[in-house]
Amino acid sequence: MLTNKKQNIHGYFLTLLLAMCLKVLPLPDYLSRLNPDWVLLILIYWTLAVPERMGVFNAWCVGIIVDVLTGRLLGQQALVYALVSYTCLKFHKRLRQYPLLQQSLFVFFSLLFAQVLIFWIERIDSTTEFTLIFWLPVLVGTVLWPMIYVVLRFIRILGQTR
Amino acid sequence: MEHRSSRLDNVRSLLSVFVYPVQLLVSLPVELTEKAFNTVLSYSDLKDENTSLRRKQLVDSIKLLKYEALENENIRLRALLENSFKLGEQVLVAELLSVNLVPYEHVVVVNKGSRFGVSIHQPVMDANGIVGQVIRSLPLSSEVMLITDPNHAIPVQVNRNGLRTIAIGSGKLDRLNLPFLPNNADILPGDLLVTSGLGGTFPQGYPVAIVKEFSVRPNKPFADIYAIPKAQLDKSRELLIVWSDSTPVPLMFPEESLKNVDANE
Numbered sequence: 001m002l003t004n005k006k007q008n009i010h011g012y013f014l015t016l017l018l019a020m021c022l023k024v025l026p027l028p029d030y031l032s033r034l035n036p037d038w039v040l041l042i043l044i045y046w047t048l049a050v051p052e053r054m055g056v057f058n059a060w061c062v063g064i065i066v067d068v069l070t071g072r073l074l075g076q077q078a079l080v081y082a083l084v085s086y087t088c089l090k091f092h093k094r095l096r097q098y099p100l101l102q103q104s105l106f107v108f109f110s111l112l113f114a115q116v117l118i119f120w121i122e123r124i125d126s127t128t129e130f131t132l133i134f135w136l137p138v139l140v141g142t143v144l145w146p147m148i149y150v151v152l153r154f155i156r157i158l159g160q161t162r
Numbered sequence: 163m164e165h166r167s168s169r170l171d172n173v174r175s176l177l178s179v180f181v182y183p184v185q186l187l188v189s190l191p192v193e194l195t196e197k198a199f200n201t202v203l204s205y206s207d208l209k210d211e212n213t214s215l216r217r218k219q220l221v222d223s224i225k226l227l228k229y230e231a232l233e234n235e236n237i238r239l240r241a242l243l244e245n246s247f248k249l250g251e252q253v254l255v256a257e258l259l260s261v262n263l264v265p266y267e268h269v270v271v272v273n274k275g276s277r278f279g280v281s282i283h284q285p286v287m288d289a290n291g292i293v294g295q296v297i298r299s300l301p302l303s304s305e306v307m308l309i310t311d312p313n314h315a316i317p318v319q320v321n322r323n324g325l326r327t328i329a330i331g332s333g334k335l336d337r338l339n340l341p342f343l344p345n346n347a348d349i350l351p352g353d354l355l356v357t358s359g360l361g362g363t364f365p366q367g368y369p370v371a372i373v374k375e376f377s378v379r380p381n382k383p384f385a386d387i388y389a390i391p392k393a394q395l396d397k398s399r400e401l402l403i404v405w406s407d408s409t410p411v412p413l414m415f416p417e418e419s420l421k422n423v424d425a426n427e
Contacts (some may be wrong), residue, residue, distance in 0.1 A: 068177040
């Protein structure tokens with residue numbers, strides 16, 4: 001039992017690390033504007049899959065690390081991730097019963113909510129003009145959700161059976 | 163709020179040490195391909211490059227001879243005018259990490275940080291001109307805001323006639339805006355813009371951009387001018403972090419210089 005849990009933790013950390021790499025991956029300009037928030041997607045998955053071990057504080061810590069990684073205000077992503085993971089924890093029982101398509105809808109609104117929060121926070125002290133392209137990662141993330149779900153479930157089951 | 167105070171800087175520095183491996187990991191493939199490419203370069207290519215570099219070095223060293231004489235003359239003349247002048251700058255070569263922080267800002271990460279003495283507001287250049295300034299120095303790396311970032315403004319002057327203005331980033335890598343010049347300003351396409359040294363962040367006299375287009379807007383107070391940065395912002399991987407050891411302009415009007423510092427942020 002103990003080893004199973006350890007495997008799970010390995011899977012969790014590895015996927016999170018990979019997500020952070022993907023988040024700061026150097027891409028051509030047009031692709032980088034489509035790059036979704038991988039860390040948030042993976043946090044959503046693990047919060048839905050093992051809600052008893054993920055928590056709001058956990059998400060907050062991950063958010064702080066992402067803040068440092070991407071050079072944002074300390075606490076910006078932390079707030080966003082904590083709020084999204086709270087809604088995930090609140091609805092996880094219902095969401096797990098939903099078909100994949102309906103889950104995608106929930107993920108869409110989560111990502112949109114996260115992006116709106118980032119939009120507000122970034123607008124406080126910067127003169128950056130945000131065009132419609134700013135919102136595209138939300139759509140891309142939603143489209144990628146079924147794939148992420150399947151891959152991460154495979155990883156989780158792999159971790160449990162070994 | 164963290165963007166006003168520096169109380170949380172230590173926390174960020176500590177965490178950044180743990181995050182640095184992620185950034186290294188991400189930029190590893192780019193470096194590996196570059197290394198692989200270098201090892202398979204053919205002998206004739208290297209020879210060609212060598213001859214062309216040698217020729218360039220010869221031309222540059224001749225230019226430098228002239229420049230040294232001019233600099234000495236300049237220092238002498240400025241001494242006559244009792245004006246301060248830069249005595250020399252120290253540089254540190256830093257390598258770019260191939261990391262893309264957020265798509266809507268032009269901020270890059272370099273692999274030299276406060277352990278090498280890099281501090282905030284230091285100017286950063288490449289071989290062709292000004293690249294930007296350090297906005298955050300962490301122990302192992304530092305973040306550099308490019309001059310094309312929409313939040314960045316740099317005090318410049320036209321090299322031809324000394325006309326001073328401010329160049330503001332546009333959010334596009336090949337474009338700087340000069341929004342504060344009137345319609346009758348003496349500025350032409352092809353003019354070289356150099357740093358004016360006002361504000362104190364950037365040392366005086368380094369090339370910044372070349373004016374590309376000047377269009378008069380008849381019913382507006384200011385003309386529509388944009389320039390192309392001299393530095394190869396999307397190509398160069400080695401950047402120079404500069405220490406300039408003199409205040410470039412005597413602070414005669416404190417309020418005015420304060421305003422310029424604000425514009426510089």
